[in-house]
Amino acid sequence: MISLRIKTIASFISNDDVVLDIGCDHGYLDIYLKENNLCKDVIASDINSNALSSAINNFKKRKLDIKYYLSDGFDKIDIYFNTAVIAGMGTNTILHILNSDKSPNKLIISSNNELSKLRINLNKIGYKIEEEKVILENKHYYSIMLCSKGKQKLSKKEKLFGLSNNSEYYNYLIKKNKDIIKKVPLLKKIKLNYYNYILKGLTEKK
């Protein structure tokens, strides 16, 4: 069964998108997009040959004609695409991949860590975050961002906690910070208490 995280990524894809899935791994997103005709075309790519082989086998099993590339980010991609999905990696890897002149106007990004750093750097390299969804799956919150080229001035709150307006997620962060506060030095306690003050404001707004 397709995961909620993959479905949420796919919810940002439109019919006229030619999607390059960077870091396709098993190719589950590509299969979901292709089998449900959710975009014009999809291209699978991965830096790891074992991961790409797994995707290719899955495409073959389903008789799906999906082009694929062994590539570090955009490096080896020599065909047209207008949308890139970069999901399931850390922020540093995502930023390394985006350091390319092939990076398209439309991006769908889901990082495993350092979301604040990601938001700040997306703005710095010329992307605005159009929308951010946060979903809960297997007891883990995932942020999925829809970005396009352009300027944006995020507030401090948005840089820190995103644009999702998901109060369950904010409450989860408050609780997590409360647990950490007990174990950290004073300066960190002050910082986390400040974050919780902002987060409470965000949950009360709703």
Ligand SMILES: C[S@@+](CC[C@H](N)C(=O)[O-])C[C@H]1O[C@@H](n2cnc3c(N)ncnc32)[C@H](O)[C@@H]1O
């Ligand atoms: C955890 S999997 C995520 C798979 C899928 N995108 C998802 O969100 O479920 C991360 C994949 O990214 C690939 N990857 C990591 N760095 C990459 C890079 N620089 N270029 C392309 N693929 C990369 C890995 O080989 C791995 O298959």
